[in-house]
Amino acid sequence: MTALLTEPLRGVLERLHDAARHDDDLHLAPPPPDASAQQRADALASAYLPVSAEGGRLLYSLVRSARPRTVVEFGTSYGISTLYLAAAVRDNGAGKVVTTELSAAKVAAARANLADAGVADVVEVLPGDARQTLAAIDGPVGLVLLDGWKDLYLPVLRLLEPQLAPGALVIGDDTSFATVRPYLDYVRDPASGYLSVDFPVEDGMEISCYAG
Template identity: 45%
Template sequence: MNSLADPRVADLLARLHDEADAQRRLIRDRVASLADEAPGPEAWPHHMKDFYLPVSREQGRFLYQTVRATGARQVVEFGSSFGVSTIYLAAGLRDNGHGVVTGSEVVGEKAETARTNLAAAGLDGHVEIRTGDARTTLADPGGLVDLLLLDGGPGLYLDILQLLMPRLRVGAVVIADNITDSGAEPHPYARWVRDPDNGFVSNSITLKGGTEYSVWIGLP
């Protein structure tokens, strides 16, 4: 079974990606105007509340593949937005025959729309989206985590990862979007997960300009 080929899922994903693509110019304008206003990091998500900012289609398929390849049951997501990545993850869980994605979204209206989209895809039985700051809402995901997606802003990735590290099962996969090394310098998040003393084996993969793929093998 491949739920990505299910018309309810495929048609919805096609529409959501198209709507997100159509926002690119508006996003550039908003980011430029926010550069002048310089809102603090806590206010930033609320200024961007109308924008999808989703994973790419390729990243989405990669998330689905990873859920299937690992037989994941328990998936956690930092940054659900309107639920695009959540749909790919939940589709994989449905096809695995078990499991739940615990999503998180700090903007209430976005979380509500994500729930509506998951229901429209027929995948709401595999999803719980928690509204609020993920540093609090993800503190207890319930059970061991097989896959963690970090997509809520790289400035908080280490906080969320360290919050969830005690909950990672050995072999758990952590996928972090928007991690791009600058020249010879690794991104600070990448430097940390690539340090063997921290218990991960990690590589950059070529998806949407930089995605870090890490596997938890446990502290040495």
């Protein structure tokens, strides 16, 4: 039986997905184009910005199949995607998830949600800028989920590349966004060392295998 279908994790996911459906009702003013990553995070601190349930099940399946010892996530938010990753790590019987988030409010909420779901022991939530918090990550990293600010996908990936295991999976979410284009150009270029596939789930996911 997968942890996704058992309590308390199932109930926490249902609660969070239900709450996330109200993101469109928030009518938050978008941060200015020149806003820093921290300013953007603070402006959207009340928005869940979640992965879909279908996307979450895909993430769970990829982690179960690849069985990475270390999963790294860029962009925790309220922890919805983190829960799918953690459930897979728990069901694999080994491994850990390291995730990073700029918003202090979201760090606290994600930690509480992970504890409520009973998977906090397999997740480390790093508060702060991923370009700093992930600089000292221990490898090998077997799977990376990029789901933070889209313009930072490529810098974060380049930061993690020295720690990627051969055959590591890198998943970029929301690939239909124009700001993801530099990242897509990079992972789709064979010279970068990836075999990359566009997967049609919600706003798009790019699944890339690192040849190493």
